Amino acid sequence: MRQLRKMLRLAGSGTSSREIAVMLGVARSTVQDNLKRAAMAGLTWPLPGELTDDALEHRLFARAGVKQGQRRRQEPVWAELSIELKKPGVTLLILWEKYRSVHPDGYGYSRFCELFRGFEQRLSPTMRQEHAAGDKAFVDYSGKRVPVVDRKTGEVREAELFVGVLGASSYTFAEATWTKTLPDWIGSHVRMFAFGVPRLIVPDNLKSGVNRASFHDPEINRSYGMMASHYGVGVLPARSRRPKDKAKVENAVRFAPSCILGRPRKQTFFSRAEANAAIAEILVARINDHVMRRLGVSRRHLFETVERPALASLPAEDNEFAGWRLARVSTDYMSSSRASSIPSRTASSASRSISAPLPG
Numbered sequence: 001m002r003q004l005r006k007m008l009r010l011a012g013s014g015t016s017s018r019e020i021a022v023m024l025g026v027a028r029s030t031v032q033d034n035l036k037r038a039a040m041a042g043l044t045w046p047l048p049g050e051l052t053d054d055a056l057e058h059r060l061f062a063r064a065g066v067k068q069g070q071r072r073r074q075e076p077v078w079a080e081l082s083i084e085l086k087k088p089g090v091t092l093l094i095l096w097e098k099y100r101s102v103h104p105d106g107y108g109y110s111r112f113c114e115l116f117r118g119f120e121q122r123l124s125p126t127m128r129q130e131h132a133a134g135d136k137a138f139v140d141y142s143g144k145r146v147p148v149v150d151r152k153t154g155e156v157r158e159a160e161l162f163v164g165v166l167g168a169s170s171y172t173f174a175e176a177t178w179t180k181t182l183p184d185w186i187g188s189h190v191r192m193f194a195f196g197v198p199r200l201i202v203p204d205n206l207k208s209g210v211n212r213a214s215f216h217d218p219e220i221n222r223s224y225g226m227m228a229s230h231y232g233v234g235v236l237p238a239r240s241r242r243p244k245d246k247a248k249v250e251n252a253v254r255f256a257p258s259c260i261l262g263r264p265r266k267q268t269f270f271s272r273a274e275a276n277a278a279i280a281e282i283l284v285a286r287i288n289d290h291v292m293r294r295l296g297v298s299r300r301h302l303f304e305t306v307e308r309p310a311l312a313s314l315p316a317e318d319n320e321f322a323g324w325r326l327a328r329v330s331t332d333y334m335s336s337s338r339a340s341s342i343p344s345r346t347a348s349s350a351s352r353s354i355s356a357p358l359p360g
Contacts, residue, residue: 001053004034004060011035012045017329022200034060074103078119079295086133086168092116122294131167134310136236137198138188139164141206146176146279151270159272159280162188166198168310169302172287176275182208183321186227188317193231196311200234210237222324230319232312259286 003024010020021028022282038044041059076099084090096112107115145158159176162184173192185208189201203209205218212219218237220228228235237348257283287301295302305338 001056004056005047007031007034008038008045008047033035037061068120068124073106075107075115075278081116082120083297083302083306086131086302088133088310094128101129103297124293132310133168133306134196134198136167136200136202136314137164137192138202139169139192140204141180142174148176148269148272148275159275160184164188164192166303166307169299169307170292171299171303171307172283173196174279174283176272176279178272180206180208180220182223182323185209186224186321189227193314196308197231197233197314198311200236202236202238205237209235223322227319231315262353 003026006024007020010018010023012023015023016186017031020031024031037060043056043059047056076095081095084095085092092113093109096109099112100106103228106112140163142163144161146161147156147158149156157178161180162175162177164173165171173195175188175191177188185206207221209221209224211221220235220237221279225235267278270276288303289298291298
């Protein structure tokens with residue numbers, strides 16, 4: 001503004017725009033544009049003494065009829081469009097066509113998409129993944145443990161915290177289990193599926209679920225694979241050392257210690273059931289029913305309106321856990337480690353390894 005005042009003072013003294021540009025070190029076109037703006041605003045030198053720099057800037061550069069900080073065209077509610085886009089079959093083109101039917105003089109498609117992407121970038125500073133409703137559930141252990149005290153002996157036993165998050169709604173499931181072993185791992189999945197079955201599970205490369213990590217051909221644990229087959233869900237393990245492949249659950253794991261473990265920190269649990277009851281209350285009050293700031297709705301609202309209709313229903317029968325082990329048997333099909341017989345079809349060698357299910 002100080003330089004603008006110099007321009008107006010020099011112009012008022014009869015100095016040409018070319019000379020003003022040389023004296024101030026700016027382009028001649030800039031001087032001409034500013035003098036034209038001043039003439040249109042009815043400003044001449046000397047300026048009124050009460051005219052502040054802010055008022056001068058507003059008179060020279062404010063758009064007529066448009067408030068500062070507002071766009072000239074009518075905008076949709078971007079948070080509502082972000083929610084609609086999660087529904088199956090909904091695209092930005094469909095949302096734009098609906099927007100133009102209501103606002104015929106609104107933004108064109110390219111500018112509409114640009115503004116929507118700008119809104120999404122404000123939700124997260126990194127590239128966002130698009131999650132369709134009912135498509136994926138991300139699962140992992142938080143790494144933080146829940147202390148449980150034996151009421152008789154006073155011994156403290158720490159339980160693991162399992163966390164599962166649906167992709168489109170971010171609806172969160174959590175529970176405490178004693179271990180990360182296969183029965184507890186699969187049991188947590190079965191209880192999580194009570195809310196509905198997604199199309200894919202995205203786990204970490206935990207040995208209970210993935211025998212061999214691979215980007216192209218991971219080897220899934222046999223019992224875990226049977227559970228997934230029973231519910232008709234696919235397993236797509238995240239890549240090794242790629243936490244953004246399961247960013248949804250990584251975020252949940254990050255705030256789990258503060259929301260799930262931090263708030264009841266002064267409460268003593270005497271059983272795993274008590275711990276899970278407290279975790280369920282916190283999930284409702286602090287996570288799933290909490291209104292997300294930018295979207296303006298809760299995870300539960302998204303789950304009920306967007307995600308639940310797209311989830312598959314549970315099968316008629318519950319999953320029956322089965323463990324598998326390798327046993328070395330002789331030609332008479334008798335295990336060398338135990339005397340129980342294992343049925344098989346034919347024997348073509350002196351000894352062979354046969355996998356058999358263990359009772360669940």
